[in-house]
Amino acid sequence: MKATDVIVQCLENEGVEYIFGIVGKETLDFIESLSKSNQITFIPVRHEQGAAFMASAYGKFSSKTGVCTSTLGPGATNLITGIASAFLDYSPVVAIAGQTGLDKQNKRSHQFVDIVKIFSPITKMAFQIHDNSSIPEMIRKAFSASQMEKPGPALLAIPENLAMEAAPPKVIPALSLPISQPDHLSITKACSLLNESKRPFVIVGSGAIRQEGVKEVIHFIERLQAPVTHSFTARGILPKQHSLNYYTFGFEENDLVLSGIDEADLLIVIGFDVVERLPKEWNRRKRPVLHIDVLPAIVDEYYPVSSELVGTIPKTLQEINSLQVNSKSWTPSGNLKISIEQSYQIRYNEKDISQLPFTAENILHMIEKISTDQTILISDVGAHKISVARTYQPKRAGAALISNGFASMGLAIPSSIGAKMARPNDSIICITGDGGALMNFAEIETARRLGLSFIVIVLNDYVLELEKQMMNKKFGKSFGVKFGNPDFVQLARSFGIKGVRPKSMKEFEELLKSALSSEELILLEISLQS
Numbered sequence: 001m002k003a004t005d006v007i008v009q010c011l012e013n014e015g016v017e018y019i020f021g022i023v024g025k026e027t028l029d030f031i032e033s034l035s036k037s038n039q040i041t042f043i044p045v046r047h048e049q050g051a052a053f054m055a056s057a058y059g060k061f062s063s064k065t066g067v068c069t070s071t072l073g074p075g076a077t078n079l080i081t082g083i084a085s086a087f088l089d090y091s092p093v094v095a096i097a098g099q100t101g102l103d104k105q106n107k108r109s110h111q112f113v114d115i116v117k118i119f120s121p122i123t124k125m126a127f128q129i130h131d132n133s134s135i136p137e138m139i140r141k142a143f144s145a146s147q148m149e150k151p152g153p154a155l156l157a158i159p160e161n162l163a164m165e166a167a168p169p170k171v172i173p174a175l176s177l178p179i180s181q182p183d184h185l186s187i188t189k190a191c192s193l194l195n196e197s198k199r200p201f202v203i204v205g206s207g208a209i210r211q212e213g214v215k216e217v218i219h220f221i222e223r224l225q226a227p228v229t230h231s232f233t234a235r236g237i238l239p240k241q242h243s244l245n246y247y248t249f250g251f252e253e254n255d256l257v258l259s260g261i262d263e264a265d266l267l268i269v270i271g272f273d274v275v276e277r278l279p280k281e282w283n284r285r286k287r288p289v290l291h292i293d294v295l296p297a298i299v300d301e302y303y304p305v306s307s308e309l310v311g312t313i314p315k316t317l318q319e320i321n322s323l324q325v326n327s328k329s330w331t332p333s334g335n336l337k338i339s340i341e342q343s344y345q346i347r348y349n350e351k352d353i354s355q356l357p358f359t360a361e362n363i364l365h366m367i368e369k370i371s372t373d374q375t376i377l378i379s380d381v382g383a384h385k386i387s388v389a390r391t392y393q394p395k396r397a398g399a400a401l402i403s404n405g406f407a408s409m410g411l412a413i414p415s416s417i418g419a420k421m422a423r424p425n426d427s428i429i430c431i432t433g434d435g436g437a438l439m440n441f442a443e444i445e446t447a448r449r450l451g452l453s454f455i456v457i458v459l460n461d462y463v464l465e466l467e468k469q470m471m472n473k474k475f476g477k478s479f480g481v482k483f484g485n486p487d488f489v490q491l492a493r494s495f496g497i498k499g500v501r502p503k504s505m506k507e508f509e510e511l512l513k514s515a516l517s518s519e520e521l522i523l524l525e526i527s528l529q530s
């Protein structure tokens with residue numbers, strides 16, 4: 001059996017449904033083998049960066065591993081941004097790249113670079129096939145590494161000459177992830193710490209969602225009766241109006257939740273990814289920490305762990321929830337809850353909606369008003385990302401994607417494709433600035449070719465607004481942040497999709513409602529008003 005046929009057989013064994021990528025000379029045999037698969041669909045895209053973003057979003061929303069592919073050299077290096085994003089945003093991805101033959105790798109040859117060395121710092125593992133008999137083992141290792149907490153990408157490089165040669169037709173069975181739990185002594189110590197505390201504050205990260213521990217987290221919170229705040233990526237665990245919901249933390253400015261954290265005598269940190277916000281920036285008073293996660297804590301001066309529960313989050317919390325934990329029923333001073341709610345509340349009069357200006361906040365409030373439990377919001381990176389984190393509250397956990405690890409502009413449109421492939425019955429709303437939109441706008445053609453339906457909202461202000469704000473704050477002026485734009489409506493129509501420029505918030509509301517109930521791909525261009 002040809003090596004690439006064995007690779008496809010192993011990928012089928014891993015449950016792969018889609019592979020996103022671009023064909024190249026060094027992957028011709030792999031693509032030909034894919035063409036014979038009844039299980040895997042190859043999705044040709046317009047840029048390898050888009051392929052990696054699609055695979056990353058697919059992995060995040062499907063609970064499987066997303067797969068992308070490229071040829072060698074520039075094809076492989078084009079994957080880097082999306083793979084780095086998967087690395088710092090903890091998305092399970094396997095990238096399969098072609099490579100020049102082994103006989104040419106000892107010299108400087110056409111398009112040859114050492115992609116294993118290049119990708120090693122941004123993957124959980126990166127390796128090249130040297131012996132076709134090791135293909136099943138290497139693929140099993142790549143998928144296992146991508147899925148184990150904390151999830152991330154793996155790279156497999158396949159030399160062109162080996163791809164065409166024979167390989168033994170075998171697979172290694174795919175196993176479910178192990179479930180671990182803390183020992184009894186650690187559980188007892190943690191419960192004693194909880195019962196001794198008077199003012200605990202709960203901080204929840206996206207690990208609780210990844211490990212499917214939302215139900216156990218809610219049970220724990222409601223027994224403890226302590227205030228709760230979420231990282232950017234963990235919003236939606238508690239309903240918006242829940243009495244213990246202190247919304248989101250992690251902002252550089254006006255982070256109201258920090259005053260409540262300062263009052264706490266214990267921080268209960270569940271599934272938090274430090275890459276989102278360093279403890280130095282939110283544990284300013286160096287409060288003791290009860291660390292609950294599947295991996296041990298990375299201890300530093302501002303993350304002083306008094307007790308640590310290392311194990312799968314649902315299993316760990318089930319153990320705690322079975323023991324006696326005293327209810328606290330404390331609230332931070334200064335009407336903090338009211339202040340935070342006021343900063344999130346809808347600020348417009350429904351009767352006068354037509355007179356509202358087009359601001360990111362008003363648009364997000366409208367999306368939140370109209371969205372359902374089956375709505376997923378995908379945010380690009382830019383000034384509007386901060387507005388999404390501050391303003392938008394999804395109606396269920398995991399229904400909003402914000403990149404707060406690598407935070408790369410240009411991810412929203414391809415990520416919407418990956419999300420829709422993973423959740424075909426959900427409504428996807430993609431919100432992007434004009435800067436991020438044009439970075440991967442060509443993938444609109446991919447979405448149309450696939451017959452996908454989702455909404456793209458382009459916030460157009462002809463400037464990199466976040467950078468402008470930062471420069472004005474630091475220097476009193478801005479430079480190098482303004483640019484020209486195409487007519488996004490006409491650009492959308494040239495791709496064969498519907499493009500509309502609403503003239504008022506009322507028209508935007510009507511278009512949004514119509515688009516959510518339809519099966520079409522639509523772009524709404526909105527000129528922001530300051």
